[in-house]
Amino acid sequence: MRNAEIAAALDELGDLYELDGAVVYRVVAYRQAAQSVRDSPRSVEQLVRDGRATELPNVGKTLQEKLSVLLETGEIPQTVKLREKFPGELVRFMTIPGLGPKTARKIHEELGLTTLAELREAAAGERLRSISGLGPKAEQNIVAALDRMNDEGPRERFLLSAVLAIGEQIAEPLRAHPAAHRVEIAGSARRMADTCKDLDVIATADDATALTAAFGELEVIAEVRSSGEAGARGVTHNGLAVDFRVVEPDQFGNVLQHLTGSARHNVDLREHAVRRGLHVSEYGVEDDESGATHRCATEHEVYELLGLDYVEPELREGRGEIRAAIEHRLPELVTIDDLRGDLHCHTTLSDGRSTLEQMVEAARERGYSYLAVTDHSSSFGFGEDVQPADLERRIEEVAALNEKLKGFRVLAGSEVNIGTDGSVDYDAGVLKRLDWVVASVHSSFRMGRDRMTKRVMTAMENPLVDVIGHPTGRKLLRRAPYDLDIEQIVAKASDTGTMIEIDGHRVDHRPVIILTGTGRLADDLARQSPRPAGMIFVEVGDLVALGAAASGALATR
DNA sequence: GCCGTTTTCGGCCCGACTGTTTTCAGTCG
Numbered sequence: 320m321r322n323a324e325i326a327a328a329l330d331e332l333g334d335l336y337e338l339d340g341a342v343v344y345r346v347v348a349y350r351q352a353a354q355s356v357r358d359s360p361r362s363v364e365q366l367v368r369d370g371r372a373t374e375l376p377n378v379g380k381t382l383q384e385k386l387s388v389l390l391e392t393g394e395i396p397q398t399v400k401l402r403e404k405f406p407g408e409l410v411r412f413m414t415i416p417g418l419g420p421k422t423a424r425k426i427h428e429e430l431g432l433t434t435l436a437e438l439r440e441a442a443a444g445e446r447l448r449s450i451s452g453l454g455p456k457a458e459q460n461i462v463a464a465l466d467r468m469n470d471e472g473p474r475e476r477f478l479l480s481a482v483l484a485i486g487e488q489i490a491e492p493l494r495a496h497p498a499a500h501r502v503e504i505a506g507s508a509r510r511m512a513d514t515c516k517d518l519d520v521i522a523t524a525d526d527a528t529a530l531t532a533a534f535g536e537l538e539v540i541a542e543v544r545s546s547g548e549a550g551a552r553g554v555t556h557n558g559l560a561v562d563f564r565v566v567e568p569d570q571f572g573n574v575l576q577h578l579t580g581s582a583r584h585n586v587d588l589r590e591h592a593v594r595r596g597l598h599v600s601e602y603g604v605e606d607d608e609s610g611a612t613h614r615c616a617t618e619h620e621v622y623e624l625l626g627l628d629y630v631e632p633e634l635r636e637g638r639g640e641i642r643a644a645i646e647h648r649l650p651e652l653v654t655i656d657d658l659r660g661d662l663h664c665h666t667t668l669s670d671g672r673s674t675l676e677q678m679v680e681a682a683r684e685r686g687y688s689y690l691a692v693t694d695h696s697s698s699f700g701f702g703e704d705v706q707p708a709d710l711e712r713r714i715e716e717v718a719a720l721n722e723k724l725k726g727f728r729v730l731a732g733s734e735v736n737i738g739t740d741g742s743v744d745y746d747a748g749v750l751k752r753l754d755w756v757v758a759s760v761h762s763s764f765r766m767g768r769d770r771m772t773k774r775v776m777t778a779m780e781n782p783l784v785d786v787i788g789h790p791t792g793r794k795l796l797r798r799a800p801y802d803l804d805i806e807q808i809v810a811k812a813s814d815t816g817t818m819i820e821i822d823g824h825r826v827d828h829r830p831v832i833i834l835t836g837t838g839r840l841a842d843d844l845a846r847q848s849p850r851p852a853g854m855i856f857v858e859v860g861d862l863v864a865l866g867a868a869a870s871g872a873l874a875t876r
Numbered sequence: 877g878c879c880g881t882t883t884t885c886g887g888c889c890c891g892a893c894t895g896t897t898t899t900c901a902g903t904c905g
Binding site: 336341342343344345346347348349351352376377378379380381382416417418419420421422451452453454456457460577580582585586587588589590592593594598599600601602645 | 877878879880881882887888889890891894895896897901902903904905
């Protein structure tokens with residue numbers, strides 16, 4: 320069973336327990352355990368079989384046993400039992416905004432409803448108001464929510480790149496406004512989450528009303544849905560909801576911390592605070608002993624008051640970063656300034672939009688010291704294939720260009736296709752003449768986990784392949800990753816010295832993920848042989864993997 | 877159901893909003 324399936328089983332049982340009226344802490348425990356499983360870079364099935372699932376955060380003896388039964392029999396007995404008690408779509412009642420477990424259960428017990436269609440009918444027929452606590456308004460909301468769910472499907476999310484671009488179109492003009500002091504993006508966009516459902520912007524100002532009005536008049540804001548003295552909620556032309564708030568300067572740090580989240584991070588942070596006799600809210604940090612509330616102008620003050628190292632927003636996902644902050648072992652994030660070059664780009668030779676010279680010029684402008692040009696190969700298709708003779712010419716162009724360039728190196732490369740049998744689509748003779756070979760899967764995505772894993776591993780065994788391109792094939796919001804065993808791929812990478820690409824364009828992995836200790840890009844890839852030890856790029860979207868990588872566990876595997 | 881520089885048992889964030897109530901339970905972020 321894949322981690323995602325095990326996590327789904329835990330989530331389902333958590334939902335059922337919630338309906339059954341279990342104490343919320345038990346329900347929360349199941350959700351946290353599900354998240355831990357989902358986040359784990361290791362095979363949870365294997366951990367369970369080894370009796371070591373308790374090594375995962377929020378998984379204890381009870382869940383180790385339940386998961387063990389799940390793997391043996393395909394079911395958790397409690398789940399089967401509760402499904403009978405709460406049949407049909409009862410669990411889905413709780414997905415309707417405003418409907419929680421208590422109300423859903425009451426509706427089931429008093430009216431015997433089990434499907435969403437029955438629920439809608441009862442609400443439209445004004446039969447829900449017979450239940451105490453429900454009235455006309457609730458009936459209206461339920462009908463509206465169900466109709467919306469039918470029309471629109473699940474809530475739309477937006478790519479981080481789109482949200483950040485919109486964020487700048489909001490923050491920049493507001494920063495220039497005479498009434499503004501600080502304007503910052505908060506929320507999931509500030510955490511660099513790969514997709515966001517809305518955007519939070521907070522500000523300090525001399526005149527909150529004036530700045531709020533200016534927000535409503537921005538070109539990107541299509542409509543203001545609600546507005547007050549110190550903030551407004553608007554929607555952009557492409558449907559992104561934007562919350563804008565103006566706050567007091569001496570609370571800016573508290574509010575920025577609160578709104579940046581994540582929810583899980585804030586819960587962990589506040590639990591840590593309570594253990595120290597402190598209470599954290601968006602308004603300040605209250606001290607039990609003195610009764611005083613400390614207001615913080617900066618986030619650094621918030622974390623310092625709690626005895627924590629400053630946690631970068633990218634790490635605030637509730638994956639163990641509070642503990643790491645206590646123990647002074649938070650990772651150091653790589654920044655744009657750390658990047659020395661780019662090892663995957665396309666030009667007009669295949670499907671790129673710029674010429675070789677333009678790409679090199681752009682790379683130099685960014686302060687890079689190298690660039691590998693890796694156009695598609697001979698079987699790419701779409702009329703953009705690069706036949707061996709074309710590639711030969713490209714190699715000569717690159718050599719000529721390098722003659723002229725000082726302090727910069729262009730690497731002649733290619734992005735070759737990995738065939739279903741793991742072979743690549745240029746002869747060894749051609750590949751040998753290249754400085755840099757990226758091998759990627761571009762076809763037959765649905766061949767299944769075992770065959771796909773074998774296919775990619777076969778390509779990794781090819782000594783002429785330097786790196787596997789976009790190893791999961793995922794396109795955020797557009798295409799699910801193809802099924803392959805990333806753990807085996809990473810282990811293979813260690814054996815063969817093949818690198819694994821971190822693709823910030825299609826985003827196989829979170830873009831902000833590496834830390835010191837895993838080895839950075841070498842200063843000069845021209846001196847790439849022998850490759851520096853530890854220069855393995857691993858899929859690390861979470862602190863568990865980061866921690867392991869920092870201690871060398873992954874780098875030496 | 878998890879977990880421990882207060883605890884192996886008894887805790888487990890914080891505040892706002894909504895709709896239904898006559899003072900608050902349930903839900904949400």
